[in-house]
Amino acid sequence: MINSGFTKNLDSERMTATAKTVQLGAPMPKWPAGHQSAAFEAVSIKHSYILSPPEIFAECAHHGEEKYNYPWYKLWILTIIAGCYVGFGYTTCLLVGGMLDQAPGVGTPQEENYGMYKLIFGAVGFPFGFTTIIVCGADLYTSLCAYMTAAWWEGKVRWYAVLYMLAVSWTGNFVGCAIMVGLMKASMVYNHKTTTLFNLTYGKLEYPWGAVFVKGIFANWLVGIATWMANAAQDLTGKAVGIWLPISAFAMLGFEHSIANMFMFLMAWAMGANISAKQFIWDNLIPATLGNYIGGGVCLGTVYAFAYGRTPKLMGAWVDKKLKRA
Template sequence: MAMNNDQEDHQNKQNDDFEVPLNEKVDEPGRQFYIPSQIVDEFGEKGRDHLYKPFRSQLLLALTAGSFMTFGAVFSILLAIGVEAKGVSHLLSGIGFAAGYAMVFISGSVLFTEINVLLPSYLFNKGGLRKKSIYQFWASAYIGNILGAFLVAVFIQLSASLSPKFYSELAVFLDHKMKFMESGMIGWFEILVSGILANWLIGMAAFLTTAARDITGKFLGTMLPVILFVAGNFQHSAANMGYFSMGILSSNQYAWYEYILFNLIPASIGNLIGGGILVSLLFSYAYKEDLQTNTGNTD
């Protein structure tokens, strides 16, 4: 009986040694992602960093981003050639275009539709905004994206690397994107709404990519929303710059001004609304208190 009591006392002592005090936290593994308020804050920081770069850097990074859009457009078409099943075709096209966006996000290039998220985040959450600079940056990003997309399309055409099957598939893609032209003003409005949806998704691609803390997570975060917007035929102006640049140089299917008037302009307006309001403003307002706490501003 005495031996049993000794064993019980020994067991109780062991339990006391392993008991965690109530006022101490148990160590937990570090998170492999940033929380939403940190992501919104990072958006503002990135927007400020882009805005205060020298103009030559802004323009060069915009040219680079536009070039990646054409590479992504070409890859999306190449992967879809000969694929009859629509679901598989959409999946492969989305994966192809995600390659272009991954290069943009990870290289820090300046894409018009991405800064529709970053600059409003800076506007909502950071001080010292220079309006003249922000308008100039927006314009340089848009023009730089167009020039970069067209320049790569010229190089691709000069290389004579692509087969006739590619151009047949390109014609299908262009018809899919320009179908709204047949509906006149109603089609113009439809493109605008489609543009809102497109940049809502691309804003979330930027959100997920920023959340990830390793390269694999960044690729996956980019890929999922991009596959969705490609499959849904949502009109994304920067993406369409790549497709249209190839179309202008390879066929007379549509005139260059038709691409601009009946797609790029309404899509761009929609992209501004989708990125600025449905991503940047929405999350900035939702996490306003957390952002004020992080920056030490409690007013």
């Protein structure tokens, strides 16, 4: 029988060795040495896997600053791959929900059930695509609308950094979507399965410019909420659930997401849809892009900057200064 004193000494030695190997309070492997952010504080110090609303805002502002400091090649890679992931997500929507007999024009008129079709259409594809973007690491124009605006309000980046990041991400996302269209066309997965693709594409052109702009606001308001909630959760399950609800709602309701529309219009073009460049760019892409910025940059980034950021304090100090002079 092993002596109990010997066992205690052995356990003590093991604990000492473990303490030397794992330093309590040191950055987790997710973060480099010396890194500090709201997520780091919550997970490694508070041992919480959910951030509070002020911490979410701080984390999103931190992301904006962090992403602006990426080297140009890294930013291009991550924005292009984000466009590819959007293509995977949209294709899942179109070739699963879009092929149901309940979808308009697919089955018989008696079988058509618009609500059921939209439920399946939005339940998996877009949440899958956006979860991939967040978890695997990619940069979407619509998420950067919120990140960069929050970083600007907090004084972490200048206004030209916001414009630079939005321009590069939009362009990189376009390239990624175009690459996926070429690959999807080569794979022939859309052959004889274009009914819903064409119906959605032509349907988007029936709305006036102003309506597309407002639907763009709604789209990125919901996508921004998904971005916010994904940053709140610090585990994979939490991120997936936080993303799924608002992203599926945006897809089911048929709002205008500029990057998703890039893929859809280019895919429809590749499959023979009769669409002009003016219809694609001026009638849809431009108003959707501008609306998306309002949805993410104003409805999320600016609103929470006034709620949890430094902006109210700065405004109060400015007013106090003016009053003293008066």
